Amino acid sequence: MFDWYVGLLAISGVVMLAMAAVKNGQSTGSRSMNAIFGAGFLGYAGYLAFLFDGGSYLIFFQAFLLPVMMVVNFFRNRTPRPKLTETQKAWREYQSSEQQR
Structure with missing residues (x-):
């Protein structure tokens, strides 16, 4: 169970760090959150795998x-948003002008 927990922590950390490395389609805040939590997950997995020498530890499956x-x-956020055609833009302008009356 311990090995599975450490492995899942490490995989989660690597995936979040990889998402933080991708610039397209993400805000700076989202990228920084991915980087911070990814480093935390990977760091805790490294601590448990290499520095932890036994005793009790807490498993937080909710962290996943x-x-x-x-x-x-x-x-x-990476799915492209459809661009409006000229007709659609004109229709939205018409609707907003009708609502203001």
């Missing part, structure tokens, strides 16, 4: 919700 949410946010 964060990488899942970050991956969903990453791919949701």
Whole structure:
């Protein structure tokens, strides 16, 4: 169980650091959050794998919700938004002018 936990922490950290390295489609805040949490996950995995010498430790499986949410946010922000045609722009301008009356 311990090895699985350390492995999942390391994988989550690497994935979040990889997402932080991609510049397209993300805000600076999102990239920095990915980098901070990715480094934290990877650092804790390294500590548990190489420096931890036994005793008790806490397993927080709820912590793995964060990488899942970050991956969903990453791919949701990368999907291209459709560009409006001239007709669609004109229709939206017409609708907004009608609502102001």
